[in-house]
Amino acid sequence: MKQIPNILTLSNLFCGALAIIFILHAPEYIAEFNGTDYVVTNPEPIYWASALVVLAGIIDFFDGFVARLLKVSSELGKQLDSLADVVSFGVVPGMIMFRLLRSAYFQSPDVFDVSYFNLAPALLIPCFAAYRLAVFNLDTRQSEHFIGVPTPAVGFLVASFPLIMLYNPYNLAHWLENIWVLYGIIFVLCYLMVSAHPMISLKFKNFSLRDNWPRFLLVVLTLISIPVLRYAAVPFVFIAYVGLSLAVPPKNSIKNS
Template sequence: MKQIPNLFTLLNLVFGCIAIILILQPGESITTVNGENLVINLPEKMAYASFFIFAAGIVDFLDGFLARLMKASSEMGKQLDSLSDCVTFGVAPTMIMYQLLRMSYLKEETAFDTSIWFLLPAILIACGAAWRLAKFNIDKRQSISFRGVPTPITGFMVAALPLVVWYNNWDLAPLVLNRWVLYGITVLISYLMVSDLPIMSLKFKDYSFKGNQPKIILAVISISLAVVFQWAAIPLIYLTYVALSLLLRKQIS
């Protein structure tokens, strides 16, 4: 029975691996228009990969909940959780960013001459995730709040990008497939993971408004953004989460 939480953690890893498989075989369609322009249709498989990453996030929550409920917390479970998170919320988002960068270059006439070096910055996400998880395991300051943005939240932010393009909420697909926007996102989220900035934990300490004010404010803003922007709300919620953490740092530390 004590291994049940660890089995849920492995399910997190399984979902992450499935997401990577889907990302690696996207099957995009390339159409030549007037002999010059290339039109790229984001494949469904990338969107399916995003859903597996979100499902892994639910499982990631459940394994910790079950471990506490069954009093089965262990050092092995802690390490297994970090290793699984590194794959699901580090490597899988890296592959998403790699494919999005590749697609951004495929819109150009010189698409097939693009060097792989222009796509490799995506690996910063996996490196940031690994650093963040290793730091979390040895940093005793992170029992109440985090230092740096948690890896799963970063993974959700990247996983939302293919969905924004696929559903084209608010006609944002061209913006998301702009390589300079993708480079900017990559650098920003990688830095925020490894930074020492105080970031609020999303766990509720009690049921009082005063003790959970930042989280309640975040929840209200998040619901409002989701209603208006649909999938495009997730990157906005990510930015709101970071901004609120910095503005209300005295209340979360």
């Protein structure tokens, strides 16, 4: 019984490794003629990678829940969880951003002058994710809230980008074709992961509205935004999460700061 949470954690890692395979085996790009010019899009395997990141996130939630339920939490499980998370929510998002940057450069006139140096900033995401997870394992203040944005939130956000490119809700795909917007997203995400800002944890210790109204508000915003914004709901909820955490810091973070 005590190995069940570890098996779930390894399933998280399996999803991340499989997502990497999908990204590596995807064709360079798909170019479609829309009547006036060619539009470059990411191929289908990138979307499967996005789905696997979401599945990894669901498993990541349940491995900790099962460990607490069975009362088999261990230091091994904690370390194993971070190792799995750095792949699923660090390396995979970094590779997705690498592909998005490359697709964006394919649409520029000087596409043949683009080097891997131009695309390398995408790899800062796994580097900062690894640093954040190492700090998380050592920081005892993060039992009831997070310090900095957790890596699964970053993973979900980046995983939504290929799907936004595919379905283009509210013409957001246009922004993800801009290399400077992508660079900006990379650096903001890296900063948020290692920042000292306290962030809301969705772990409910009780269901008191007074103690949990930011959590309830975030859940309500999520449920409302999904049918209205579809895949654009992910960046909306991410922005709402960060904004709400900064506006209403968790109570215990004020005492510990």
